[in-house]
Amino acid sequence: MFSFLNKDQATGEVTERQLDETNIPAHIAIIMDGNGRWAQQRHLPRIAGHKQGMNTVKTVAKAASHLGVKVLTLYAFSTENWSRPSTEVNYLMKLPVDFFSTFVPELIKNNIRVKVMGYVDQLPKATQKAVQDAVADTADCTGMVLNFALNYGGRAEIITAVQALAKRVQAGDLAPEAIDEAQMDRELMTGDLGDLADPDLMIRTSGEQRLSNFMLWEAAYSEFVFVQEHWPDFDQAALESAIYTYQQRHRRFGGLETTEQK
Ligand code: FPP
Numbered sequence: 001m002f003s004f005l006n007k008d009q010a011t012g013e014v015t016e017r018q019l020d021e022t023n024i025p026a027h028i029a030i031i032m033d034g035n036g037r038w039a040q041q042r043h044l045p046r047i048a049g050h051k052q053g054m055n056t057v058k059t060v061a062k063a064a065s066h067l068g069v070k071v072l073t074l075y076a077f078s079t080e081n082w083s084r085p086s087t088e089v090n091y092l093m094k095l096p097v098d099f100f101s102t103f104v105p106e107l108i109k110n111n112i113r114v115k116v117m118g119y120v121d122q123l124p125k126a127t128q129k130a131v132q133d134a135v136a137d138t139a140d141c142t143g144m145v146l147n148f149a150l151n152y153g154g155r156a157e158i159i160t161a162v163q164a165l166a167k168r169v170q171a172g173d174l175a176p177e178a179i180d181e182a183q184m185d186r187e188l189m190t191g192d193l194g195d196l197a198d199p200d201l202m203i204r205t206s207g208e209q210r211l212s213n214f215m216l217w218e219a220a221y222s223e224f225v226f227v228q229e230h231w232p233d234f235d236q237a238a239l240e241s242a243i244y245t246y247q248q249r250h251r252r253f254g255g256l257e258t259t260e261q262k
Helices: 035-041 046-067 086-109 125-137 154-170 181-187 191-196 236-247
Strands: 002-007 014-019 027-031 071-078 113-117 145-152 201-204 223-226
Touching: 002 236, 014 236, 035 046, 046 071, 046 086, 046 236, 071 086, 086 113, 086 125, 086 145, 113 125, 125 145, 145 154, 145 191, 154 181, 181 191, 201 236, 223 236
Parallel strands: 027 071, 027 201, 071 145, 113 145, 201 223
Antiparallel strands: 002 014
16 A cells, blocks of 8 residues: 545645555556646746646656556647647757656666657657657666657547558458457557557546547546646646546446446
């Protein structure tokens, strides 16, 4: 059991709680929202929120790894984020360069392996290099996978997977009737995560309650936890609190609870 101080989202009341070590979600995915609002509240430019958000990524990655999370997927840049002002996009493209240049030694020390999903080949060359170097430098790490969704979109991911399956059908390697969930799973950008591909817990910060084109296939049975904190304010305690909420849920995957089956 891990003890932590849980702050009730509605009342603000702080109570000591225990996390069940045997029920830590194996895969946590986070929609890191609210960087802009965090900055605006402080009369700072939006990019100051992204910079602070990058520091939160460091804190939360280490906390998740220590708690025994196996995969942490972070929505860092969506295929729709290109429509933001160019100064903001340029800054967001520089963040991975900053992040990995300072954080890779600590990732290695914590045995964390970096993975990226998204259309990386469309990113600026320096961003691509930073990401590819981080993946290569942490390739031998056997602990948590820190999976960045960068230039990622859930619908685009599904279309790319369907195109790959269609090519195999066209080449005569696959019968249309043989297309099933397992075939799709393998073609998706999470295919290499195997049994860990689907997030058990999906967190969105900043009070918004939508999926915004994130992991549309993989989130079919995820538990959703929406928290009020803006991403730069999210921390280890907030992560533990979200996991605690997850542990109070009863996952049924479309079936019935054991007690209901009787
Ligand atoms: C959403 O907040 C956040 C983003 C679009 C960018 C997220 C990126 C980071 C947290 C840094 C990532 C770090 C690395 C290492 C890649 P928003 O700007 O939409 O906030 P708002 O809704 O308040 O405007």
